[in-house]
Amino acid sequence: TMVPAHTACALLSLAPLLVLGVPPIWTQPEQVHLSYPGVPGSMLVTWTTFNKTESMVEYGLLGSRLFDMSTKGDVALFVDSGVEKRKMFIHRVTLTGLKPAATYVYHCGSDVGWSDMFSFTALNDSSSFSPRFAFYGDLGNENPQSLARLQKETQLGMYDVILHIGELPDNARIGDVFMTQIQSIAAYVELNFLSAIFGCTESLWYSWNLGSAHIISLSTEVYFYLEFGLELLFNQYEWLKKDLEEANKPENRAVRPWIITMGHRPMYCSDDDQDDCTKFHSYVRLGRNDTKPPAPGLEDLFYRCGVDLELWAHEHTYERLWPVYGDKVCNGSKDQPYVNPKAPVHIITGSAGCREKTDRFNPNPKEWSAFRSTDYGYTRMQLVNATHLYLEQVSDDQYGKVIDSIWVVKERHGFSAWS
Numbered sequence: 139t140m141v142p143a144h145t146a147c148a149l150l151s152l153a154p155l156l157v158l159g160v161p162p163i164w165t166q167p168e169q170v171h172l173s174y175p176g177v178p179g180s181m182l183v184t185w186t187t188f189n190k191t192e193s194m195v196e197y198g199l200l201g202s203r204l205f206d207m208s209t210k211g212d213v214a215l216f217v218d219s220g221v222e223k224r225k226m227f228i229h230r231v232t233l234t235g236l237k238p239a240a241t242y243v244y245h246c247g248s249d250v251g252w253s254d255m256f257s258f259t260a261l262n263d264s265s266s267f268s269p270r271f272a273f274y275g276d277l278g279n280e281n282p283q284s285l286a287r288l289q290k291e292t293q294l295g296m297y298d299v300i301l302h303i304g305e306l307p308d309n310a311r312i313g314d315v316f317m318t319q320i321q322s323i324a325a326y327v328e329l330n331f332l333s334a335i336f337g338c339t340e341s342l343w344y345s346w347n348l349g350s351a352h353i354i355s356l357s358t359e360v361y362f363y364l365e366f367g368l369e370l371l372f373n374q375y376e377w378l379k380k381d382l383e384e385a386n387k388p389e390n391r392a393v394r395p396w397i398i399t400m401g402h403r404p405m406y407c408s409d410d411d412q413d414d415c416t417k418f419h420s421y422v423r424l425g426r427n428d429t430k431p432p433a434p435g436l437e438d439l440f441y442r443c444g445v446d447l448e449l450w451a452h453e454h455t456y457e458r459l460w461p462v463y464g465d466k467v468c469n470g471s472k473d474q475p476y477v478n479p480k481a482p483v484h485i486i487t488g489s490a491g492c493r494e495k496t497d498r499f500n501p502n503p504k505e506w507s508a509f510r511s512t513d514y515g516y517t518r519m520q521l522v523n524a525t526h527l528y529l530e531q532v533s534d535d536q537y538g539k540v541i542d543s544i545w546v547v548k549e550r551h552g553f554s555a556w557s
Contacts (some may be wrong), residue, residue, distance in 0.1 A: 152433050164189035165251035167229070174299075176346040178263035179236045183211075183246050185226065185229050185253065190215075193229035197244035200257060204243060209233055236260035260510045261298065265393045265482055267349040268523065273301035274490035274516035275402065275451020283492040284516050284534045297518075299348065302533075303400050303451040303487070315367050345381050351396040352385045354378070358403035361421040362414075362435065371433050378436070382443035386552060395524045395551040397406040397445045404450035404486050405437055407457060408503035408510065415453065416500070418465065437463065437503075444552035451488035454497040456531050458542060459484040468556070475508075477547045480556050485529065487517040495550060526551060 167185040177184045183195050193213045196205035211231030218224040231246065239262045245255045262269075273286060291297065342357040354380060360371040365501035384390065385397055405423035407415035414420050427436035440448065441463050461468045461479035477481065489512070499510050513533040520528045530543035550557060 146555045162417050165191045165248065166268050167251060167469040169366045170253050170256065172258055172260060174346060175232055175346075176344070177234070179234060179238065179260065181233045181236060181258065181260060183231045183244065184232065186216075187227050187229065187247075187251070188225075190227050191229075192248035193246075194248050195229050195231040195233060196247045197233065197238075197242050200241040200243055202419040205245070210310055237264045238264070254506050259266055259295075259298070260350065264348075265350055266523070269298040269349045269351075269521055270296065270389070271296045271299050271301060271519040271521075272516055273303060273358065273400070273487060273519065275303035275448060275488040284514055284532075287534055287538055288516060289492075291329060301449070303399055303402060303449055314450060329354070342370070343377055345385075347394050349521060350394055350524045351398050351521050352394040354397070354399045355398060356401045356436075358422050360400045361426060361457065362403075364429070367427055368433070371429075375434055375436075375439070378439060382439065382445075386443055391552055393468065395548070396447070396521060396527060397551070398444070398447045399445055400439065400449040401436075402450070404484065405435075405448070405451045406459060406462060406484055406504075407450075407453045407455075407486055408451045408500045408507045409457075409497045410500045411453075411497055415439070415450075440555055442555070444555060445482050446548060446551060447546065448482050449517075453486050453488045454498065454508065455486065455513075456488040456489050456515060456517070456542070457507060458509040458529075458531075458544065459486075460508045463556075465506070467506050476546075478549055478555065479546070480542070483546055485517060487515075489514050490516050511541055513541065514540070540549055 156299075165187055167187060170183065170185045173182045174180070190213060193211040194208060195211070198206045209231050211226050211229060213229045216226050218226070228262045229246070233242075233244075236242065241256045241257055241259045243255060246253045252455055268519050272291070274284065274288075288300075292300065304426060329396050331529045333500065342360070343355060345354040346350060347353070357370075360366075360374055363418040364371075382397070401422070405411070405420050407413065409416060409427065414422060421433075421435065423435050426433040439500055458473055461470070461481040461483050463481035468479065470477035470478040470480060497512070499512070503510070511531065511533065513532045513535040514534070515531055518530050518532060522528055525548055527548075528543070529546070529548045530540045533539050533541045
């Protein structure tokens with residue numbers, strides 16, 4: 139089950155009321171966002187309040203009578219792990235029986251406070267569906283440079299899904315502001331969160347199907363925060379192994395030929411900040427030998443299971459790699475490197491906007507580095523069909539210009555495609 143990340147309730151919009159001495163509305167829904175629970179015909183609506191209230195979504199088909207359907211859900215107490223130990227309530231309501239590709243209008247809350255009115259389009263559960271994605275990482279609340287462009291494009295209906303590949307704030311008040319900022323995206327289109335911080339999600343790893351793809355979200359933090367328990371690392375590895383084995387069964391791979399992973403910290407990168415991915419012996423890629431027992435890395439597993447595309451963030455840059463395995467380029471051919479590539483394709487997109495500004499690159503990258511940019515921006519993707527996938531990078535610094543694009547073409551998927 140996929141559960142969106144760490145949420146809390148923002149007070150900034152209530153500042154004028156506080157100044158006047160009028161108490162804020164503790165029952166007012168904040169930080170509304172959508173996510174896909176992985177079951178066809180469903181959508182999960184999540185929001186927060188500071189007081190405990192009912193959890194209700196009223197909704198209806200666009201063009202029909204408003205709010206002629208309603209669904210109740212659950213509310214859970216969340217206590218901020220910071221110094222303030224603030225309490226807030228997280229509401230979750232799962233809508234079911236939605237018509238594929240139909241547009242719904244909804245609001246959420248209770249009779250003591252309702253959200254604004256939003257709309258969404260239910261996901262098409264057909265394997266021939268060609269979903270359009272935007273994805274990015276490290277969108278900071280202090281410098282969310284790409285946010286305005288993403289807001290507009292989302293509300294124009296350009297995307298079916300948005301993937302947030304970490305990094306989410308670990309401070310509750312900062313998290314409040316961040317979640318409020320992205321409501322203008324997340325309340326209109328399904329937003330998958332990948333948290334880079336422990337404790338923000340009830341599930342640190344999960345998978346789901348969309349169109350011709352099986353998409354896997356994983357935690358790279360299990361390789362770095364061993365104080366939370368080494369068993370997390372091994373549990374995830376075993377889960378990944380079973381999930382990939384299931385996805386590779388001939389009957390499943392025939393329907394969902396593309397396997398795409400999303401994780402926060404990359405296996406490879408050419409930044410000069412001495413992060414894990416800048417080292418040959420990357421923990422994420424090769425595992426750790428300083429644990430008992432030694433911890434396995436992910437590169438061999440993903441290669442054996444024929445993962446097609448690996449999406450990463452963390453580095454505050456954009457970098458596209460040639461198909462790579464074992465630190466070596468494995469292009470399909472000299473002239474068409476992404477046509478029938480001989481290894482997974484890696485994309486790093488961590489420059490949506492961050493307080494620390496974009497990173498610097500190593501002036502002498504390894505041969506697997508194909509294209510690099512320090513512009514703020516984000517990535518678009520379309521799963522066109524079972525054989526063709528399109529990717530492009532948008533520069534916000536250059537007013538939405540597409541600065542990089544590739545087609546990945548695969549006539550075969552799975553481990554046999556590498557030979």
